[in-house]
Amino acid sequence: MKNQTTLKEIENLCKSKLNLFTPDISGTGKNMVLLPLNSYQEAMDLILYLLKTCILALQADYVPDKYIGEPEINISEILKLIIDIVPYEEMEILDELQGLVK
Known part of the structure; x- marks a missing residue:
């Protein structure tokens, strides 16, 4: 029991x-x-922030350490995440709506 x-x-x-x-x-x-997001605008802002962070990380000089490891791997994982969160289906709907409006 x-x-x-x-x-x-x-x-x-x-x-x-x-x-x-x-x-x-x-x-x-x-x-x-x-992800608790309030709008598509907020989602696109998040995607842009992640991309900008990757760009800055790729441009920076770094000294490898035990906590960060190899930044290229971290950047690669962030870029894979960005691919997953880009709202492709929503973009298709916007294209269809644009076609209907024309």
């Missing part, structure tokens, strides 16, 4: 505290991280 109570407590903790990841509804089996 105590094991079931403990398991239920763990389940409740997980439901209330582990909310960073959301299951991907497209069926890939991966989890998604949802």
Whole structure:
């Protein structure tokens, strides 16, 4: 009985505290991280900030250390993230709407 109570407590903790990841509804089996953004403008600003940060990092001289490691790897991962968050589907809708307006 105590094991079931403990398991239920763990389940409740997980439901209330582990909310960073959301299951991907497209069926890939991966989890998604949802970004709390208020608008597409805010999303595009975030993308631009990330790109600008990568540009600055690539232009900077650096001294490798144990905490940062190799900046090229970090920059590569950020650029992969940017690819994932660019709103391609929304751009397709905007193209279709523009065609309808014309």
